Amino acid sequence: MSDSDDTKSATFGRRRLLQGLGAGTAALAFPHLWLPREARAQTAGYGTVRHLIYIRLSGGFRFTTAFNSDVDDEFNPFGSSSKRASGTEWGVGKLLERAAWLDGEEGKPRRDLGMKPVTDFTNEICVLPCVDHEPFSARADGGHGTGLERFLTGYVGGATGFLTYVNYGVRERVKEAAARGITLLPAFSLGEAGMATGSPEYATYRAPVLEGSGFQGFSADPDSTLPEWARAVATKMDARFKDRLHTALRGSVETYQQTRKATSDYGKIFRDPMLRVSTDSNDVVDGISNKELRTLLGTDTTGQRAALALRLFHFGCPAVFLNQGGYDFHSREDAELPGEMEAANRLVSGLRTALQRMQHPEGGSYWDKTLVVLGSEFGRTTGGSRFNSANGSDHGPDLATRWMSMPFMGGVISAAGKGGKSLGSVNASNLKATGKVYSYRSVLKTMLDLLGADHQGIFPADAPIQDFFA
Numbered sequence: 001m002s003d004s005d006d007t008k009s010a011t012f013g014r015r016r017l018l019q020g021l022g023a024g025t026a027a028l029a030f031p032h033l034w035l036p037r038e039a040r041a042q043t044a045g046y047g048t049v050r051h052l053i054y055i056r057l058s059g060g061f062r063f064t065t066a067f068n069s070d071v072d073d074e075f076n077p078f079g080s081s082s083k084r085a086s087g088t089e090w091g092v093g094k095l096l097e098r099a100a101w102l103d104g105e106e107g108k109p110r111r112d113l114g115m116k117p118v119t120d121f122t123n124e125i126c127v128l129p130c131v132d133h134e135p136f137s138a139r140a141d142g143g144h145g146t147g148l149e150r151f152l153t154g155y156v157g158g159a160t161g162f163l164t165y166v167n168y169g170v171r172e173r174v175k176e177a178a179a180r181g182i183t184l185l186p187a188f189s190l191g192e193a194g195m196a197t198g199s200p201e202y203a204t205y206r207a208p209v210l211e212g213s214g215f216q217g218f219s220a221d222p223d224s225t226l227p228e229w230a231r232a233v234a235t236k237m238d239a240r241f242k243d244r245l246h247t248a249l250r251g252s253v254e255t256y257q258q259t260r261k262a263t264s265d266y267g268k269i270f271r272d273p274m275l276r277v278s279t280d281s282n283d284v285v286d287g288i289s290n291k292e293l294r295t296l297l298g299t300d301t302t303g304q305r306a307a308l309a310l311r312l313f314h315f316g317c318p319a320v321f322l323n324q325g326g327y328d329f330h331s332r333e334d335a336e337l338p339g340e341m342e343a344a345n346r347l348v349s350g351l352r353t354a355l356q357r358m359q360h361p362e363g364g365s366y367w368d369k370t371l372v373v374l375g376s377e378f379g380r381t382t383g384g385s386r387f388n389s390a391n392g393s394d395h396g397p398d399l400a401t402r403w404m405s406m407p408f409m410g411g412v413i414s415a416a417g418k419g420g421k422s423l424g425s426v427n428a429s430n431l432k433a434t435g436k437v438y439s440y441r442s443v444l445k446t447m448l449d450l451l452g453a454d455h456q457g458i459f460p461a462d463a464p465i466q467d468f469f470a
Contacts, residue, residue, distance in 0.1 A: 047452025059328030142395030147377030169453025184316030
């Protein structure tokens with residue numbers, strides 16, 4: 001290096017140093033701002049599941065009565081189960097023992113199919129005791145409206161539903177399949193429109209919402225009533241109309257065209273007899289019949305929607321959302337929660353049994369390739385008593401409302417060695433976290449990650465949870 005190079009280097013270094021000191025001094029003169037950096041990490045389980053069943057325990061669920069039960073009576077007046085499966089670390093509530101649907105002759109077909117009480121397989125379920133629905137808040141938000149907005153979109157006032165993010169995230173997978181002549185169904189919301197909202201950037205990927213539990217309205221193909229020349233004329237008219245528009249205005253027309261084509265392609269799938277889950281068909285598809293699904297999951301609306309979810313997966317649907325029960329028991333919780341939990345137990349046990357029996361088109365079982373997650377908009381509190389004055393529970397600013405103890409179930413959990421594990425813990429007397437706390441958005445992002453969905457730019461300050469694979 002020449003002398004002139006040495007001089008230049010020294011001058012440059014002094015100048016940089018002085019600039020840095022000046023910048024640092026200036027920064028101290030202004031209030032400190034914390035700006036979250038985008039968390040782009042992927043887990044070791046990225047893309048390990050093909051399907052997600054996301055269940056909302058509607059109305060705000062008292063998580064400590066089921067999935068974090070090793071706490072004081074004021075948080076769980078029903079007690080803990082002594083029947084938890086060997087190797088289970090998380091607090092199994094006594095209410096998870098309830099399984100009258102297995103009793104007697106009526107329950108024999110379910111027993112024969114392999115259904116068990118939830119307490120028999122708690123070592124296949126991983127629980128996060130402390131999922132915080134709003135980490136930056138000074139206290140819990142017990143509002144039904146704002147709590148549900150967080151559950152559906154990740155934020156209060158969020159413009160894009162979680163399932164829309166799913167469809168956006170798997171768009172390349174869908175495009176590649178279409179290039180091979182294969183139509184993959186999108187994620188479906190079975191009865192909750194808020195899961196399918198979409199801001200302009202994501203509008204094209206909004207999830208379909210099905211209010212019923214089947215596709216009986218698709219018994220006929222409307223396109224088949226038009227001659228080929230008429231379909232060609234309509235297509236060319238759409239193209240000419242779009243070409244005359246300013247480029248900034250073409251998005252809505254493209255969305256319409258894609259929607260119309262998708263409706264036609266999807267219609268062929270929706271008319272498949274496999275999706276008639278309300279019938280007792282004995283035809284076996286993926287190793288199970290619709291009659292067996294009805295036996296396992298029930299014939300009520302929730303059971304039929306769960307059966308439909310499993311059938312939609314056959315056609316490449318990545319995720320299905322559905323509500324279960326109604327847990328806003330401000331009164332009579334002591335009498336009514338056990339029965340409502342029994343229905344939830346049947347749903348969880350029926351899904352496990354069906355997924356383990358079903359053979360996935362890509363090989364292995366559906367259990368190996370499906371993640372089942374339960375959540376709600378918040379937890380519930382009584383403010384220090386076993387129940388409130390009306391024998392129910394409420395929602396307020398405390399930790400009982402704030403923490404959601406969310407269970408995760410599926411082959412990916414077992415394969416990672418996290419079945420029966422508790423990722424986090426609480427003090428039994430006051431619910432203060434003694435282990436890890438996870439943000440609710442990080443849970444949503446983890447589900448996207450495991451599905452192999454592109455989540456760049458989504459919940460930028462929240463990383464997917466690595467601890468499932470630690």
